[in-house]
Amino acid sequence: MAVWEPPPSGPTVRSSTVAQTRQAAGAVSSSVAATFSTMSARRLLVFGGIALIASGMLFGDIFAIFILHQNAGRTGAALLAAVQAVQARNPAAVKEAFGHMGEFLEDRGTKVDTHVHMIDAGYLALLLALIQPYVALSASRKKLLAKVLITGGVLLPVGIFLIHYVGLAHSPFAAIGWASVLADSAGGLLIIALIGEGWGLWNYFRSRRVGTTEPELPQDHTWERRTLLAGGTVLVLLGFLHGAWYAGANLYEHENREMVILKAMLDQGPGHDISVASVNAYGGLQAEKAVEVAAHSHVIEFGLLAILLSFLQPYVFLSDRWKRRWIYLLLTGSVILPIFVLLEIKIGLLAGGIADAGGLMVIIALIGMLVGVLRYSGRLDAEIGSAP
Amino acid sequence: MNGARKLLVFGGIALATLGMLYGLYYAVFVEHQTLGRMGGSLATAFTEAAERRLPEAHTAIDMYGATKFDYVRQVDVHSHWIGLAMLMIALGVVFDDVAFGERIRFGIALVLLIGSVIFPLGVILQTTDGGMLASALAIVGSALIIVALAAVAVGFARTSA
Numbered sequence: 001m002a003v004w005e006p007p008p009s010g011p012t013v014r015s016s017t018v019a020q021t022r023q024a025a026g027a028v029s030s031s032v033a034a035t036f037s038t039m040s041a042r043r044l045l046v047f048g049g050i051a052l053i054a055s056g057m058l059f060g061d062i063f064a065i066f067i068l069h070q071n072a073g074r075t076g077a078a079l080l081a082a083v084q085a086v087q088a089r090n091p092a093a094v095k096e097a098f099g100h101m102g103e104f105l106e107d108r109g110t111k112v113d114t115h116v117h118m119i120d121a122g123y124l125a126l127l128l129a130l131i132q133p134y135v136a137l138s139a140s141r142k143k144l145l146a147k148v149l150i151t152g153g154v155l156l157p158v159g160i161f162l163i164h165y166v167g168l169a170h171s172p173f174a175a176i177g178w179a180s181v182l183a184d185s186a187g188g189l190l191i192i193a194l195i196g197e198g199w200g201l202w203n204y205f206r207s208r209r210v211g212t213t214e215p216e217l218p219q220d221h222t223w224e225r226r227t228l229l230a231g232g233t234v235l236v237l238l239g240f241l242h243g244a245w246y247a248g249a250n251l252y253e254h255e256n257r258e259m260v261i262l263k264a265m266l267d268q269g270p271g272h273d274i275s276v277a278s279v280n281a282y283g284g285l286q287a288e289k290a291v292e293v294a295a296h297s298h299v300i301e302f303g304l305l306a307i308l309l310s311f312l313q314p315y316v317f318l319s320d321r322w323k324r325r326w327i328y329l330l331l332t333g334s335v336i337l338p339i340f341v342l343l344e345i346k347i348g349l350l351a352g353g354i355a356d357a358g359g360l361m362v363i364i365a366l367i368g369m370l371v372g373v374l375r376y377s378g379r380l381d382a383e384i385g386s387a388p
Numbered sequence: 389m390n391g392a393r394k395l396l397v398f399g400g401i402a403l404a405t406l407g408m409l410y411g412l413y414y415a416v417f418v419e420h421q422t423l424g425r426m427g428g429s430l431a432t433a434f435t436e437a438a439e440r441r442l443p444e445a446h447t448a449i450d451m452y453g454a455t456k457f458d459y460v461r462q463v464d465v466h467s468h469w470i471g472l473a474m475l476m477i478a479l480g481v482v483f484d485d486v487a488f489g490e491r492i493r494f495g496i497a498l499v500l501l502i503g504s505v506i507f508p509l510g511v512i513l514q515t516t517d518g519g520m521l522a523s524a525l526a527i528v529g530s531a532l533i534i535v536a537l538a539a540v541a542v543g544f545a546r547t548s549a
Binding site: 082083085086088089090091093094095097098102105116120123124127130131134175176180183184187188190191194195197198201205221226229230233234236237240241243244247248255258259262263265266267300304307308310311 | 394398401409420421439445453471479527534544545
């Protein structure tokens with residue numbers, strides 16, 4: 001059943017859209033409202049999940065624009081210094097160059113991991129929001145599990161981000177710093193939350209239902225839901241096809257080429273300077289690998305995001321016109337980003353800029369939908385508060 | 389909740405838990421040492437080369453290559469198990485929208501589950517002496533996932549039509 005009817009077409013679209021929104025605002029479906037009660041586990045998971053995903057994507061966009069290329073340049077310079085030190089037979093300079101390179105690589109790696117883990121924790125929160133009707137635990141325990149999951153989802157990327165800056169300071173361990181301890185503990189919280197949700201599911205299917213179980217999500221067949229479902233599945237499928245092609249055609253070739261380039265760097269003799277050429281070849285190879293992996297992972301992530309957002313459409317309290325705008329923006333950005341990431345090798349920074357704009361489109365669409373969900377919650381709470 | 393949806397939701401949660409436990413174990417007990425070995429062997433290779441001890445340099449760079457081969461696949465297993473698990477749970481919630489009969493839907497769910505388990509398993513076996521079996525598992529697993537996803541997309545499209 002459609003929660004809000006599609007807007008009428010014609011010259012009076014604007015006024016009718018306003019009227020329609022008002023009409024919708026005055027008629028929050030009781031069946032949908034029952035699935036989104038005040039400060040319930042589901043509401044916590046939906047808000048926390050969308051906020052984590054949007055924050056993770058924003059962090060990724062900032063990283064791509066302000067840090068990624070600069071970091072690659074510094075890493076390349078450090079590698080060039082190491083190769084030139086090999087040629088000059090200067091082991092001390094090699095060690096110094098590798099010390100710098102390690103710092104740059106850790107800086108980059110922890111930021112990529114922060115981006116990925118924040119988004120994935122958000123996906124997990126949205127997924128658990130969907131299965132709440134089948135988690136047979138008391139409302140207070142479900143809420144506690146939701147808090148544990150969101151807490152873990154926030155602390156895990158924070159811990160990963162801090163690894164580069166905290167290092168091994170004051171750590172009693174040989175190789176693990178306090179930031180890693182924080183990140184690993186947060187990972188433990190996520191696992192505890194998942195085990196708890198799994199226990200609730202087990203209870204449900206063993207018919208040991210404790211307390212009240214929530215009603216299922218409304219099964220509507222609106223344009224918004226169908227478009228997000230079909231579009232999301234196609235995006236995931238494209239991502240898998242690309243990944244399979246990359247693994248079959250390029251992965252081993254890239255690994256072999258890396259060893260060939262590194263050995264050429266080691267074997268160079270005096271009077272035969274190939275340092276710049278070999279470092280450029282190495283940098284080019286790393287760029288090839290990076291764009292393939294980034295395109296593969298981003299198109300799948302956006303596909304999964306579209307599928308997850310399809311379930312939340314009944315809670316997006318906007319006119320159909322705006323809901324569709326956000327969906328178009330989300331799917332368009334989801335296609336633009338991976339395509340132009342792949343084109344970065346051929347076109348260069350222009351493609352990188354367009355890819356970043358694609359990411360920004362997804363973030364804006366996501367925030368637009370979050371605003372819709374917030375409006376829905378506010379309206380719902382106001383109705384409950386004013387009920388006799 | 390019908391059989392196909394149960395299979396996807398339960399299978400997905402089990403796979404996500406497995407992927408996270410594996411990731412936690414790897415992060416706590418293996419990853420730091422592996423990263424240290426990888427960086428150390430690369431630096432050693434260049435230092436040995438600077439001292440013109442090329443056989444030792446080549447031994448160290450080969451160790452770097454082997455360690456990186458292992459590390460990349462360990463991370464891939466962790467991320468692919470969890471990613472596929474999330475996809476299964478999400479599809480499980482909406483699987484009734486896939487416009488096929490119940491038996492076909494259950495078959496698609498089963499194929500997706502099997503593919504999601506054995507594809508990363510094949511990848512991780514490549515780091516042992518898995519040989520052809522490991523590659524075969526990875527290829528068959530990814531093919532099963534692609535076939536199942538194509539069927540789901542067709543099912544959604546049939547609903548839309």
